[in-house]
Amino acid sequence: MQLFDTHAHLYDSSLLPQLNEVLGRAREVGVRGVCCIGTDLETSRQAVELARSHSGVHAVVGFQPNHCHGLTDADWEALLQLVDDPTVVGIGETGLDRYWKDCPFEEQWFWFERHWGLAKSRDMPLVIHMRDCEADIVHFIEEHRKDWPIRGIMHSFTGNWNTASKALDAGMHISFAGMVTFKASDDLRSVARRVPQDRLLIETDSPYLSPEPLRGRRPNEPGRVLHTLRCLAETIGVSADLLAEQTTRNAVELFRLDEQFESL
Template sequence: MLIDSHCHLDFDSLAGDLDGVMARAAEAGVAGMVTISTRVENFSTYVALSERFANVWCSVGTHPHNAHEELHIASEDLIRLSAHPKCVAIGEAGLDYHYDNSPRDAQTEGFRRHIAAARATGLPLVIHSREADDDMARILEEETEQGAFPFVLHCFSSGADLARRGLALGGYVSFSGIVTFRNAEEIRAVAEFVPADRYLVETDAPYLAPVPHRGKPNEPAFVRHTAERLAEVRGMEFEALARESTANFARLFSKTGLA
């Protein structure tokens, strides 16, 4: 059994065929998934999705692209909303310097608010980091000095240094379909050294469809391809990786009750 630790079921290419998406996921051995928040103002949509399907959970948070639009959202708001029984994580939040859709100071301020909420609730913080390795590592280290908090570097596409510094703080690393891409040797090198109890698998659907589905909308069923490639990289049987990654998910996302 596999868990897709990060997808976006509310996005149009998935929302229009949810029954089909869920059926194909079950056929592929995907037993559950987390639909991830990108805007707190849409929290009711994520909750509705999680309530519709027993094996779907959600998060609450603001994607860094939208940080400047939700600076009115305080840590206390995130904490309050995260009390919903099906909300199992804070985020996704973080830093994205590739697109810079939101001013960097707004991204940083929003990110630190999400860290405070994760620290207060004990829920894992789902971190988006793109082309911001140095600032991301610095903020994580500064904030951990104020008190530890659980987190996962989702859809890992950064350098080995950020992975090592995140792991040193107790964080997890989640691998997406990128690990199947021909030019992703650096990501596969990271996948080789992440400890057995600190990695997850995800799709980030509808984005980043893995080989052999590149160019198509991604969906939770395709996390199997990522897991199969990750098993090859780590030199283990697929079934063993499925068990290990699912156990890791259950430990980090403990509110799901899968542990």
């Protein structure tokens, strides 16, 4: 089986000291690749460092919306320099968040637009975070409608079908994390059932939110993406092997990794 974890924060202090073991366990269950996602300048730099030093790890760099307050043009310039590194395969995570109050919403919107423009100008996929702001994300998509489709991911998706279908129409992929495996997530599973299989991705969002049957066991790690894959396969009614192959192919194509890319 071949798996691809499209979203992990491998530099987290709960994972970094045991990273070789973590990646070894992922390799054992068939994970071929992991995208390591930055949330600010420091962690974006760490993501690039980890991608340089571990085959099968790829970097995505950007400022997560809760880390945008007070950003300067100098910060943005520094990010632009990172984007040129050959290990960088995407821009993010970016997006909008009304749950935490770390950054005023207008400021989040401003930086989301900047990330979006960067992804578009570099023709790189955009990794989008959305929390408690589905209507705003739909608004953002509609406002930029004329300039879509754009390649990108609605990451750790927990929204409804309306939002998913708007994102799909705009050309995006939908990625599911541990939440889709939770017993109470019937609504989310019915959204997953409607997503075309060539637009589906899986992720762990490590170290957060371990999937069932490991819910609550921290830290989450890339090898656990297998549980999310199995849950999705059962939800959709396809074999786990087929869905693993499909979601890995989707990731390889979306991030434009050579089919023969170096495995984990």
